[in-house]
Amino acid sequence: MVVAESKPIEEILAMVADFDKILLTGCKGCVTVCNAGGQKEVGILASALKIARKKEGREIEIEEITLERQCDPEYIDQLEEPIANDKYEAVVSMACSVGPQYIAKRYEDMLVFPALNTTFIGGSLEHGVWAEFCQACGSCGIHNFGTLCPIARCAKSLLNGPCGGSAGGKCEISPEIDCVWHLIYERMSRLGQVDKMANVVMFKDWTTSRDGGPRKIVREDLKQ
Amino acid sequence: MKAGSHLEKMFAAGHFAVTGEMGPPRGADAGHIHEKAKYLKGMVESVNVTDNQTAVVRMASMAVCRLLLDMGIEPNLQMVCRDRNRLAIQADLLGAAALGIKNVLCLSGDHQKFGDHPQAKNVFDIDSMQLIATCKKLRDEGKLINDHECEGVPQYFIGAAVNPFADPFDFRVTRLAKKIEAGVDFLQTQCIYNMEKFRTYMQQAYDQGLTEKCYIMAGITPLKSVGMARYMQKFVPGLEVTEDFIERLKGVDKKKQGDEGIKMAIEQIQEVKEIKGVAGVHVMAIEWEERVEEIVTGAGLLPRPEIS
Incomplete structure (x- = not known):
């Protein structure tokens, strides 16, 4: 699978510093398996961002959605509704870097940011440890x-x-x-x-x- | 004769050969090269010029090789696969031949992680084995890797390095044999600080007839201090320093450890000279070029034989 890991929270906060409403999108593919960008991690990152922004006195609204996959155009369709009503200033993708590129291609006027660093093609060695194999x-x-x-x-x-x-x-x-x-x-x-x-x-x-x-x-x- | 270099002629005449080594400066000062190289002139057959050794940027090996030629010193151009792809490697090999460089030493190269540009992208398009094969193909077939014929065929005496002390030990002689199959003419070993292991390695090479197929030079680096020995023992992967080396250095006053290291290097040369299949020594006096004369003299290897 494609193995990825979260960017440091400070880097993600800097990416969304100018926005008050964002859409945070996870992926049920590889990044769910490697515990980097699945539904659970989307929830954790959303909470962390909200808490940090609250501390700054500038709360942020975050909608969470986790797609079947972000590397397939048909699943990007699932973003149609949340993005169509123009509610969000930016999308933050928690897929491997294919995901944000697919979203950016579909929504040409939307700002899209990667929340993960895509690291390698690999597998898990034990719980919480992954290594490169290909x-x-x-x-x-x-x-x-x-x-x-x-x-x-x-x-x-x-x-x-x-x-x-x-x-x-x-x-x-x-x-x-x-x-x-x-x-x-x-x-x-x-x-x-x-x-x-x-x-x-x-x-x-x-x-x-x-x-x-x-x-x-x-x-x-x-x-x- | 493959290339007719002085080093090759010395081997061909049956002499026990001596090579030296110098690292180019981290700057553009050619004076630095003259200063270091003058200590090696007349002491050794030829001098290895390192290629961004330990992945630290230094003056180009090829430029320094040419400067040595101007000083009347024969160079061994070290070339690593870390910094160049096959286009650059072949271009440099052709250029080296045009500059009069006859000895080439083919290496993989230290990983850049420990160098001064750890952020660099490495290349490793080809490996050291394939670099040997590239030199051989250029020389013997007059062809590039892609089979394109060269206008003007370069001549090289092809060298490489072997490390008898790295793991897995049982594969090390096989790797030596592979380098011969790829086309190597001479080999220099990693610095020896485990004489028993070196003997075992050489015996295996001898028994397999490999010492008949290429010239093997034993790597000798004089130890300057207990600190240097410990550093090499602990922090240089693939280098073994047995305790007897350290104990002996410890046995003398700190100020005398350098002298003791030189003495040990001389004794090592005398020891390896007696080992079947050892065709010479490669003296790597790291930042200690001024002591090479003492080592070579002490080992009874001066004056170097005259050869036409």
């Missing part, structure tokens, strides 16, 4: 690396084994980060495939990654 290079080859991704999980995206900074199974940039090449080595050893690691992996073609420009998928079989 960099969306667009050409998956993890099966060649013990089904672990060195592009996303090696700090240098190395393709030919651990650098000289791998120590005790940890990455040189932080003792909190596993050296993925150490994990790859252990797994390949377990699978009896360590011989495969002796082959030099040549240049990666990054055209399928962001380096090829913003990406788009067209599925003719699904288009109407």
Whole structure:
């Protein structure tokens, strides 16, 4: 899933400093799963903003709404009614950054702000802990690396084994980060495939990654 | 001869080779380079010029390499994959050859997290293994990565680094073998402060016939003090400093620790010289170039053999 986290409350307060009526929109997709922008977090952020503004002596009116998804135009329709009556000065989206862009595209005259920092494609390790697993290079080859991704999980995206900074199974940039090449080595050893690691992996073609420009998928079989 | 560099000729003639290292200044002062480099002239076959080492911005390695050539010192151009994509790397490699640089050292590069621009975007379009392969392809096939033929084929004596002390240890010799397969001609190791592990590593490399396929230079960095040794032990990932090094430094007066470090470096050189497959030493006297002569002399490696 797309993993995101809340921006600091001060940053969000600064974004809405000029407004007295805002629409706060959550998303029931990835950001609900990673506890960053679902219905519950919308409620928490709305309360926090109201309390902070009350302290400033300038109360703010916030309507809360959580959409099925913000990355699909059909669900953005759910904002039609609250936005149509011109009641709100701005929309604050608690989806990944796709959400605010979709809302801004639909409502060209509306100011739209992101309440989250979209961080990575990943998964949870334990309750309250998430980590990056994929960099969306667009050409998956993890099966060649013990089904672990060195592009996303090696700090240098190395393709030919651990650098000289791998120590005790940890990455040189932080003792909190596993050296993925150490994990790859252990797994390949377990699978009896360590011989495969002796082959030099040549240049990666990054055209399928962001380096090829913003990406788009067209599925003719699904288009109407 | 691959490139006919002085370093390559020394190896080819069967001499135990010595290389040195210097870091360019954090500014545009060419005088600084002359000052440091003069201590290395005549002491070593060639001098590694670091490339934004520890991810700190410094004068371009290639420019300093050319300045060394002007001083009559052969440079080893260090090149990291952190700061350049394949376009820039190949452009720089071609430019280096045109400037008369014959030795290239291919490295991944320290992560910028610990450098002076941690906010930078890193590149890592290709890795050190692929950088070796790039140099080899340019030299042996006269072609760029995209198979385009070069007008004017560059000649390099291709080097890289290996770290016998990083983990997982069992993979380290395989990684060395991969560098040979990718096309490396010589290798310099990380600084050695665990002689037993280095011996084991070299034995494995020797047993696999790898020491016949490239020249391996043992990395030697003299310790200046107990503080430096402890710092390296605790804070440099992938570096091992066994307690005997620290104990020995502790055994002398604080003012004498530097001298003791030099003595230890000399003894280390004498030790590694006896290890099968070690073809030379790479002396990295960090900000201590003026003591290189003492080390090389002490190790009985001066004068350097004359070679045409």
